[in-house]
Amino acid sequence: MAKPVSIEVWNPNGKYRVVSTKSMPGTRWINLLIQQDCRLEICTEKKTILSVEDIIALIGDKCDGVIGQLTEDWGEELFSALSKAGGKAFSNMAVGYNNVDVNAANKYGVAVGNTPGVLTETTAELAASLTLAAARRIVEADEFMRAGLYDGWLPHLFVGNLLKGQTVGVIGAGRIGSAYARMMVEGFKMNLIYFDLYQATRLEKFVTAYGAFLKSNGETPVTWKRAASMDEVLQEADIISLHPILDKTTYHLVNKERLAKMKKEAILINCSRGPVIDEVALVDHLRENPMFRVGLDVFEDEPYMKPGLAELKNAIVVPHIASASKWTREGMATLAALNVLGKIKGYPVWFDANRVEPFLNENAQPPAAIPSIVNAKALSLPVSKL
Numbered sequence: 001m002a003k004p005v006s007i008e009v010w011n012p013n014g015k016y017r018v019v020s021t022k023s024m025p026g027t028r029w030i031n032l033l034i035q036q037d038c039r040l041e042i043c044t045e046k047k048t049i050l051s052v053e054d055i056i057a058l059i060g061d062k063c064d065g066v067i068g069q070l071t072e073d074w075g076e077e078l079f080s081a082l083s084k085a086g087g088k089a090f091s092n093m094a095v096g097y098n099n100v101d102v103n104a105a106n107k108y109g110v111a112v113g114n115t116p117g118v119l120t121e122t123t124a125e126l127a128a129s130l131t132l133a134a135a136r137r138i139v140e141a142d143e144f145m146r147a148g149l150y151d152g153w154l155p156h157l158f159v160g161n162l163l164k165g166q167t168v169g170v171i172g173a174g175r176i177g178s179a180y181a182r183m184m185v186e187g188f189k190m191n192l193i194y195f196d197l198y199q200a201t202r203l204e205k206f207v208t209a210y211g212a213f214l215k216s217n218g219e220t221p222v223t224w225k226r227a228a229s230m231d232e233v234l235q236e237a238d239i240i241s242l243h244p245i246l247d248k249t250t251y252h253l254v255n256k257e258r259l260a261k262m263k264k265e266a267i268l269i270n271c272s273r274g275p276v277i278d279e280v281a282l283v284d285h286l287r288e289n290p291m292f293r294v295g296l297d298v299f300e301d302e303p304y305m306k307p308g309l310a311e312l313k314n315a316i317v318v319p320h321i322a323s324a325s326k327w328t329r330e331g332m333a334t335l336a337a338l339n340v341l342g343k344i345k346g347y348p349v350w351f352d353a354n355r356v357e358p359f360l361n362e363n364a365q366p367p368a369a370i371p372s373i374v375n376a377k378a379l380s381l382p383v384s385k386l
């Protein structure tokens with residue numbers, strides 16, 4: 001028998017039982033569920049990462065849908081338990097869903113939701129923050145001040161890298177990668193080189209137009225290039241930011257050999273998923289190349305860091321906070337709740353998961369549609385014509 005898991009209950013007499021494995025920011029998501037006849041149970045356990053056993057206990061004998069977190073292992077066992085409890089809907093409170101076995105969800109006919117769009121700019125802004133912090137050695141300099149070591153201006157004190165006119169490399173120029181690229185190109189007048197399986201046409205158009213604007217102003221225009229290989233980006237870029245999804249093709253995308261191809265003074269940023277970098281190889285590379293710097297939001301064995309990383313001055317590390325702005329986190333909670341609610345209600349799937357704004361307008365009722373279901377095609381779910 002699994003140990004009971006503590007919960008907080010909203011709208012106890014609601015017809016549909018929805019479980020959220022964590023408390024989430026804001027109250028709109030709660031109100032949307034309870035207004036639509038859901039009994040909402042929010043897990044209040046103190047431990048951060050729930051086990052499969054904990055979640056099975058939460059699902060119980062009758063459960064219509066679950067809102068879960070990227071730290072949880074949503075595979076065969078959980079989808080089987082949810083399906084047995086009558087559930088047809090699960091949503092990650094995240095855009096990335098590498099923690100979800102979508103084939104297992106398909107097998108049990110469970111729709112899998114995610115939360116795209118609402119975190120694009122927030123995540124790109126953190127990647128840009130890490131880039132600046134690494135380029136200008138802000139964390140090292142802050143530690144130096146607090147340690148009382150500053151005794152006057154010096155020509156060599158914390159000299160870093162200028163971004164203007166340098167090349168920013170983006171691996172994975174999807175929603176977040178493109179937003180980051182625009183920030184770096186427009187904000188710091190950097191040239192762009194990117195690698196993606198698909199052409200980022202809108203991004204290319206943006207850089208072309210911005211380059212023309214700069215030229216018409218008598219300034220050096222910015223340029224863009226779509227690289228034929230990832231190695232081309234690694235060799236040419238001064239800053240490289242990783243924004244692909246995590247799957248078999250991106251696991252250890254940055255390894256020992258690829259690190260060796262990068263410039264000795266390059267800066268590597270990772271706000272995607274930890275296993276995209278071979279972190280052991282990264283620690284060795286950082287030790288051997290003190291001018292190479294890295295800004296990491298995510299880690300291979302999250303929440304742990306590989307031995308040695310925390311001691312390195314040329315690494316900036318933050319605890320997976322890239323999407324942590326109030327607006328974004330409340331929006332993620334809303335989208336996750338509406339994914340589950342929409343499936344329970346039998347709504348069609350929203351026609352464009354990149355345009356989720358109508359669901360986020362606090363002053364209007366959300367559309368009668370499901371914002372984003374990653375296995376909509378596999379489950380042959382109808383698509384909204386709105």
Ligand SMILES: NC(=O)C1=CN([C@@H]2O[C@H](COP(=O)(O)OP(=O)(O)OC[C@H]3O[C@@H](n4cnc5c(N)ncnc54)[C@H](O)[C@@H]3O)[C@@H](O)[C@H]2O)C=CC1
Binds near residue numbers: 174195243297
């Ligand atoms: N650190 C954090 O808090 C956050 C992390 N993320 C991570 O960022 C990822 C990307 O999010 P979005 O930009 O919204 O997704 P997206 O799907 O718009 O972009 C991903 C891009 O990666 C490209 N890609 C896939 N395989 C590739 C490969 N082998 N080589 C190069 N490019 C490849 C895709 O073609 C696509 O353009 C998420 O899957 C998630 O893992 C997202 C939000 C917050």
Ligand SMILES: O=C(O)C(=O)CO
Binds near residue numbers: 323
């Ligand atoms: O959405 C995601 O994929 C995250 O990593 C958390 O914002």
